Every structure is written in C-alpha cells, then in structure tokens.
Amino acid sequence: MNATAQTRTLEKSPVIRITPPARWWEIPFGEVWEYRELLYFFVWRDIKIRYKQTAIGAAWAVLQPLLTMIVFTLFFGKLAHIPSDGLPYPIFYYSALLPWIYFAASLQNTTNTIVENQRVVTKVYFPRLILPLSSVCSGLVDFGVSFVMFVVMMIYFGMRPSAAVLWLPAFLLLALLTALGVGLWLSALNAIYRDVRYVVPFLVQFWMFASPVAYPSSLVPEKWRWVFGLNPMTGVIEGFRWSLSGHGEAPGRSLFVSMGVVILVLFTGVSYFHRMETTIADVV
Amino acid sequence: MSEAVIHAEGLGKRYQIGERERYRALRDVLSRAFVAPFRRGGRAREESHLWALRDVSLEVRQGEVVGLIGRNGAGKTTLLKILSRITRPTTGCAEIRGRVGSLLEVGTGFHPELTGRENVFLSGAILGMKNSEISRKFDEIVSFAAVERFIDTPLKHFSTGMQMRLAFAVAAHLEPEILLVDEVLAVGDLEFQKKCLGKMQDVSRSGRTIIFVSHQMNQIRRLCERVAWIDAGRIALDGPSEAVIGAYEHAILSASHATDGSLSSREAVSYLGWEVAQRRGSETNIVEEGTGPISIGIRVRNRARIGHGHVAVVVYDSRGFLICGWSFDDLQLGLGEHDLHFSFPELPLRPGAYSLLVNIHDDHQSSYSWTLVPSLIIEGVPVTHHMDEWAGVLNIPCSMECKEIELSARTSG
Numbered sequence: 001m002n003a004t005a006q007t008r009t010l011e012k013s014p015v016i017r018i019t020p021p022a023r024w025w026e027i028p029f030g031e032v033w034e035y036r037e038l039l040y041f042f043v044w045r046d047i048k049i050r051y052k053q054t055a056i057g058a059a060w061a062v063l064q065p066l067l068t069m070i071v072f073t074l075f076f077g078k079l080a081h082i083p084s085d086g087l088p089y090p091i092f093y094y095s096a097l098l099p100w101i102y103f104a105a106s107l108q109n110t111t112n113t114i115v116e117n118q119r120v121v122t123k124v125y126f127p128r129l130i131l132p133l134s135s136v137c138s139g140l141v142d143f144g145v146s147f148v149m150f151v152v153m154m155i156y157f158g159m160r161p162s163a164a165v166l167w168l169p170a171f172l173l174l175a176l177l178t179a180l181g182v183g184l185w186l187s188a189l190n191a192i193y194r195d196v197r198y199v200v201p202f203l204v205q206f207w208m209f210a211s212p213v214a215y216p217s218s219l220v221p222e223k224w225r226w227v228f229g230l231n232p233m234t235g236v237i238e239g240f241r242w243s244l245s246g247h248g249e250a251p252g253r254s255l256f257v258s259m260g261v262v263i264l265v266l267f268t269g270v271s272y273f274h275r276m277e278t279t280i281a282d283v284v
Numbered sequence: 285m286s287e288a289v290i291h292a293e294g295l296g297k298r299y300q301i302g303e304r305e306r307y308r309a310l311r312d313v314l315s316r317a318f319v320a321p322f323r324r325g326g327r328a329r330e331e332s333h334l335w336a337l338r339d340v341s342l343e344v345r346q347g348e349v350v351g352l353i354g355r356n357g358a359g360k361t362t363l364l365k366i367l368s369r370i371t372r373p374t375t376g377c378a379e380i381r382g383r384v385g386s387l388l389e390v391g392t393g394f395h396p397e398l399t400g401r402e403n404v405f406l407s408g409a410i411l412g413m414k415n416s417e418i419s420r421k422f423d424e425i426v427s428f429a430a431v432e433r434f435i436d437t438p439l440k441h442f443s444t445g446m447q448m449r450l451a452f453a454v455a456a457h458l459e460p461e462i463l464l465v466d467e468v469l470a471v472g473d474l475e476f477q478k479k480c481l482g483k484m485q486d487v488s489r490s491g492r493t494i495i496f497v498s499h500q501m502n503q504i505r506r507l508c509e510r511v512a513w514i515d516a517g518r519i520a521l522d523g524p525s526e527a528v529i530g531a532y533e534h535a536i537l538s539a540s541h542a543t544d545g546s547l548s549s550r551e552a553v554s555y556l557g558w559e560v561a562q563r564r565g566s567e568t569n570i571v572e573e574g575t576g577p578i579s580i581g582i583r584v585r586n587r588a589r590i591g592h593g594h595v596a597v598v599v600y601d602s603r604g605f606l607i608c609g610w611s612f613d614d615l616q617l618g619l620g621e622h623d624l625h626f627s628f629p630e631l632p633l634r635p636g637a638y639s640l641l642v643n644i645h646d647d648h649q650s651s652y653s654w655t656l657v658p659s660l661i662i663e664g665v666p667v668t669h670h671m672d673e674w675a676g677v678l679n680i681p682c683s684m685e686c687k688e689i690e691l692s693a694r695t696s697g
Contacts, residue, residue: 018292018369018378041409045395045402052397123388124410125369278372281365282299 028274031127038126042134046109047141061145065097072097076214085216085248087241088157094150095244096213096237099175102143103233104204106176109135110183111200114191114280121281128277129270132187136180143172150244162246171239177262178232184269188276192283212237217254229254232262287381289462289493290344290367294376296517297337297362336362338517339376344495346381349488351508351525352497353532359517360497364388364464367495382461382493385412389466391451396440400431400450403439407454421457428479429453449476456483462493481506501529501602505636526635530570530661533602533637552588553644555654556621573635573664573679579627582642582656590617590646597626598641599633599660601677607638615644632679635664 032039051057069090076082077089084092113131114121121128154161190196208214211233220228228234235258238251337359344350352360365371367378368386393410394403404425408418418425426435429449431442439447465484484507488494498504504511504525511528513521515535521528559568561579571578593615599607610626624642639659645651 016369016380016384018366018373018380020373020375020377037415038409041406045398045406048402049395049397119389120393120410122370123392124386124412125384126410126412281371 028127028129032129032133035126035130039130039134039137042130043138046134046138050138058142058145061142062149065094065101065146066149068097068101069093072214082215083219085218085241087245087247090153091157091159091245092216092241093214094153095241098143098146098150098244099172099236099240100208100211100213100233101146102139102172103175103179103236104208105142106136106139106179107183107186107204108200109139110179111186111190112197113183114187115194115197128280129273132180132183132273135183136176139179140172140176154244159245161244164243164246164250167239167243167250171236171243174232174239174259174262175236177266178236181262181266181269184273185265188273188280191276191280207231207233216241225254226257229257230261232258232265234258286346288343289346289381290342290378290495291380292340292342292367292376292378295337295340295342295363295366295373295378296335296375297359297366297371298374299334299336300332335517337366337373340514340517340519341376342512342519342522344493346493347491348510349494349496349508351504351511352495352514353499353501353504353511353529354514354520355536358514360514361388361466362517363514364466364495364497368464380462383412384462384464385458385460386464387411387455387458387466388464390448390455394439394447394451397438399438400426400435400442404435404450404454407451408457411455411458412460413458417459425450425453425457428456428483452476452480456480456487459487460492462495463487464495466497467499501533501636504529526661526663530637530663534569534658534661552586552650553590553617553652554585554587555642555652555656556583556585558582558640558656560660561625569658570661570663571631573633573662575630577627577629578631579625580640580660582624582626583621584617584624584644585621586617586619589619590615590644593617593644593646595624596643598643600639600641602637602639605677607633607677617644631662632681633662634677634679635662636677637661 054060056063072093073089077084077093087095110132113135114128117131121131186196186200210231212220217225217228217234217238235251235255239255242248242250340359340363342363352363354360362371364386365388366373367380368384368388370386370388391407393407395406398406401422404422405415405418409415426432429446429452431446431450434442434446439450442450481503484494484496488507494507496504496507508525510523511525511532512519513528513532521531559581560571561581562571562575562577592613594611594613595615596609596611598609601607637659638661640656641653642656643651643653
C-alpha cells in the first residue's frame with residue numbers, strides 16, 4: 001500500500017538531470033517560479049533583520065531621502081540656483097531621490113547577496129536567481145515607507161496628483177529591473193572577485209551625477225539627450241518627476257532608449273549570472 | 285524490484301587547487317594574466333588540477349539506504365553536493381527521480397537575530413519545505429527539539445546545544461523522496477543523538493531513499509544495508525554493509541600498521557601471519573557470527589631461543605575499546621617458525637571488525653608486539669532492528685520465558 005503510493009508519487013515527480021555546467025541560454029525560469037515561496041522567505045528575512053537590528057527601524061527609510069533632500073535643496077537649489085522646472089525644490093529633489101535611493105540600495109544589496117548568503121549557497125540547492133531577486137524586492141518596503149513621506153509633502157505643498165501618477169508602478173518596475181540587471185552582473189562578479197564590493201560605492205556615486213537627480217535633464221543639450229538616455233535611471237527619474245508632480249512633459253524617446261538598455265543589461269545579466277551559478281558554490 | 289531513483293554515470297569533479305573554498309582577488313587574476321606569457325609550457329597548469337571525484341557511477345533504487353564511507357577528502361561530500369545540485373559535475377551525468385532534500389550542515393540559513401519560531405520557518409523553507417508543511421509540523425518540531433519555552437526568543441540567546449537541537453529538528457522533519465545526509469548526526473548529547481538516529485530509521489522504514497555519509501561505522505551498520513566506499517574520488521567497493529565496512533576497516537588498519545612487518549623482520553621474533561582455523565572459504569580472517577569453538581593460529585619466526593617467555597592476545601573493537609585479553613606464561617620458543625594456537629570454546633562477539641594485538645616478551649625484557657593484519661571480522665546478517673543500538677559488543681546467548689504465577693502459589697508464598 002505504502003509502496004504503491006510511493007511509486008505513484010514517483011511517477012509524478014519530475015526527473016532531475018544533473019549535467020556539466022549549463023549553457024548560457026538554458027535559464028531555469030520555471031524553477032524560479034517553483035521556488036517562489038523561498039523568495040518570499042528571503043524577502044521577509046531581509047526586512048525583519050534590517051528593522052530588528054536598528055534602533056529607530058523604519059524611520060531610516062524616511063530620514064535618508066529626507067536629509068538628502070534638505071541638503072540638495074540648500075546647496076543645489078538655494079545656493080547654486082539650479083533650475084527645477086518650476087517645481088518646489090523639496091518636491092523636485094524628493095521625487096528623484098525616491099527611485100534613486102531605492103536603486104542605489106538595491107544595487108549594493110544585490111552585489112553582496114551571494115557572498116552574504118555564502119553558507120546557504122554552499123550547503124543547499126535552490127535557483128540562485130532567487131537571491132538577487134529577493135534583494136531588489138526587499139528594497140521595495142523601504143521605498144513604500146519613504147513614499148508615505150512624499151505624500152505628506154504633497155499635502156504640505158498643496159499639490160494634487162494627476163492621472164499621470166498611474167504610470168508610477170511602471171517607472172518603479174524599470175528601476176527594479178535596472179538594479180536587478182546590473183546587480184546580477186555585479187553579484188556574480190563579486191562572488192569571484194571581492195574587489196567588486198569596493199567598486200560599487202564609487203559606481204553609485206558617479207552614476208548619481210550621470211542621472212538627473214540633482215538637476216533637471218533640461219540642462220543637458222538637446223543633441224546629447226539620447227546619450228543621456230542610455231542611462232536607464234534617466235528615464236526612471238524623469239518618469240517619477242512627471243508622474244508624481246503632473247508637471248512637464250512625459251518622457252518620450254529617451255524612455256524607449258532606457259528600456260532598450262535595461263532589456264539588454266537584464267538579458268546579459270541573467271545569462272552571465274546563470275553561467276556563474278553552476279560554479280558559484282565552488283568559488284564563493 | 286523497485287526502480288532506480290538515482291542513476292549516476294561517470295561523475296567527475298575537477299577543482300583547481302586553491303580554488304575550492306577560496307575566492308580570487310582581481311589582483312591575482314591580473315597578475316596571473318601578466319605573468320602567463322612569460323611562463324613556459326602548460327605543465328604547471330595541468331598540475332594545479334585536482335580530481336575530487338573521478339568516474340563515479342552509482343545506481344540507487346527506491347527505498348534503499350546507502351552509506352558512504354571513506355577517508356576525509358575522499359570525495360564523499362563532493363558526491364553529495366553534485367547529487368543535490370549545489371555544484372555541477374565536470375564530467376558525467378546523473379538522473380534523479382523525485383524531490384531531493386539535502387542536509388549538509390545543521391542549521392543552514394539560521395539567523396541569530398530571528399526568534400526560534402522565525403528560524404524554523406526560514407530554515408524549513410531553505411531546506412525545501414512548503415510553508416503549509418512547516419506550519420503543520422511546527423509543534424512536532426518544537427517538541428522534538430525540546431525548546432518550547434524559548435521558541436519566541438531570538439536565537440542568539442539560545443545555548444549552542446539548543447540551537448543544534450532546533451536545527452536538527454527542522455531537518456529531521458524534512459520529507460523529501462530522496463534524502464542526502466552528510467555526517468550531521470554527530471550533534472548534541474548522547475540522548476539527542478539516539479533520538480536523531482531513531483528518527484532516521486523511521487524515515488528509512490517509510491520507504492524513502494537515503495544516502496548517508498558518516499565516519500561512525502556503528503551508525504552506518506545500524507542504518508544501511510548497502511555501503512559504498514569512496515577512496516581518492518573513486519568508488520572502491522560497493523555492496524552489503526558488513527563486507528564493505530570490513531574491507532574498509534581492514535584497509536585503514538593495515539595502512540596504519542604497514543610498517544610493522546618490515547620493522548619486526550630485523551628483530552629476534554618476527555610475525556609472519558595469522559589465520560582462523562574455522563575459516564570460511566578463502567578468507568582467513570572472517571568468522572561467522574555464532575560459530576562454536578574457534579581457534580586462531582599465529583605464525584612467528586624466532587631467531588633467538590626463548591626459555592621463559594610470555595604471550596598475550598588482546599582484542600579491541602573498531603572504536604579501540606579493549607574487549608578482553610588473555611596471557612600465558614611459560615612460553616618456550618625454539619629457533620625457526622612456530623604456530624601459536626589460541627583456542628576459544630566460542631567468541632561471543634557481535635558482528636564487526638576487531639583488531640587483535642599479540643605480544644611476546646621474555647624475562648630479559650625483550651618485548652615484541654604486533655597488531656594482526658588483516659583484522660578479525662565477525663560476519664552476521666546486517667541488522668537494522670530498532671533495538672540494535674542496545675546490542676553492545678558481547679554476544680552472550682540468553683533465553684526468556686514467561687511463567688504465570690498461580691494464585692495458590694502466591695498466597696502460600
């Protein structure tokens with residue numbers, strides 16, 4: 001009875017093939033879906049631990065963009081008189097810092113995720129893609145908390161959201177995919193070359209100045225806009241400003257360039273990560 | 285015959301020496317790239333490779349409990365890592381039917397900041413349990429670990445023993461169709477180890493397939509009917525537990541005493557060999573469990589006459605415990621070869637490998653000792669009876685009967 005039940009489950013259970021390292025195009029998306037519960041647990045763990053170890057917990061998620069916004073408003077706005085396309089400086093900077101801080105934190109966490117979970121990676125099997133995925137997802141909670149602060153600011157400045165705000169999730173998704181795509185490259189590289197983790201803070205800093213966080217993209221000469229648009233975060237930040245404030249023009253051509261770049265980075269990132277995945281446990 | 289659930293063919297795993305468990309710094313790569321053109325030939329590269337596993341083929345049927353034994357670094361863990369898909373083989377392939385759960389470490393995924401409860405869920409999920417499955421078994425896990433009172437305190441306040449128990453409790457409630465276990469039963473106190481072993485036996489009786497790595501031969505004997513011995517990355521022997529474990533223990537013993545013969549040949553008395561008189565087949569060191577009288581002959585060569593000598597035989601079990609010893613005085617040994625015969629009405633020992641130590645000394649304080657090679661093996665039917673761990677070392681016959689005491693006898697007595 002027991003034996004027949006066993007055999008029956010065996011017939012249903014899939015056959016797992018173990019072969020030498022896979023080729024880059026064999027990406028186990030189905031398997032990632034199968035392990036979605038684990039993804040949830042990793043996200044849950046990251047958030048739990050982050051808030052447990054800090055004294056003021058979730059307040060950090062608000063303080064970081066808030067303080068940065070104040071500094072930017074004072075120095076770039078009031079002192080340097082950088083134009084803000086007609087928006088109040090706090091709104092202008094905070095709406096850009098929302099996606100930017102999410103992106104920067106996700107990129108750093110994703111880079112370190114394989115190394116930080118080294119013990120799990122070398123002792124248990126699961127699709128390694130789960131780890132970077134959980135890093136970019138757990139950042140969304142901080143994003144949500146800091147977003148509440150933005151709503152408060154909108155009320156303070158007496159601004160009403162327009163229909164454009166419905167586009168916000170799409171821009172957030174673009175930020176997530178950018179962080180994931182670049183993070184996949186960096187986390188796999190970081191597992192092999194630990195130097196990467198020291199490079200990332202510089203990368204993030206340079207990247208911020210290459211993105212319209214502290215200035216509007218209207219400052220960039222028209223003929224160089226497309227080069228500027230190669231940076232996917234340009235599209236994300238312009239999109240955030242537009243959809244949150246309802247002012248200005250919807251990002252057009254540069255957004256399509258950004259999307260193209262994200263798709264390219266994401267695709268190569270997943271392939272590279274997956275190629276490394278099979279040997280990561282040996283080298284990490 | 286049940287079907288094969290694991291089918292591995294020609295599995296091999298090559299590591300670059302120094303690569304395993306070590307990351308590379310970009311600096312090393314750059315410097316290597318810079319130096320490489322100046323290095324002659326490719327020989328240096330070839331030598332820096334190590335085959336941790338080579339050409340391993342293995343077939344495991346459903347419900348089999350297979351033990352993996354071998355020295356440290358023989359490739360046992362590498363094999364488990366390949367079968368559990370943590371790492372990929374360099375050559376060969378394998379097919380596995382069913383859900384695989386692997387236990388390579390106790391407490392995988394535990395985090396000190398989270399509470400006991402949270403860690404049970406997290407570790408369970410990492411080991412491959414579904415959320416609903418963990419919820420269902422949660423109470424059972426907690427009571428198995430005996431940490432009910434602390435379950436909502438952060439793990440960092442747990443004692444090491446409690447952490448271990450909780451970790452193992454989670455692992456023990458894993459119910460995959462195929463379980464790969466690496467030397468994890470060696471946690472906790474003796475009491476808990478027994479509990480774990482009992483749990484493993486339950487699992488194996490429920491028809492699951494288990495591959496189990498251990499250095500403790502008594503654990504392997506208790507759990508497995510079949511054992512594969514891995515030596516230097518290859519399967520040295522694969523078959524019934526007793527035979528493989530016997531051969532393995534023999535190899536270990538002969539390796540550690542390999543020098544004895546050459547040293548003693550220069551001495552006055554040298555050891556030539558030994559055998560069991562009631563031997564079975566061509567093997568001269570194997571006795572079947574429960575055979576009646578037994579005598580063993582030990583052959584020595586003597587170059588100096590001994591008038592008043594003494595001879596002693598001592599039996600150790602595989603863990604090195606002294607079981608018993610006998611000594612005889614008034615040994616007279618002339619020149620040439622002699623057989624020393626020791627007779628026992630019976631040798632009441634449980635199945636296993638035993639090493640025999642022989643010592644000859646005379647009144648002039650010359651002393652000669654040898655561990656007999658190969659070791660003595662008592663063969664029996666491999667038992668996985670649940671009381672087996674209580675069987676001990678001695679095999680003394682005993683019978684039991686139950687008598688009812690009649691009422692009249694009780695009142696009068």
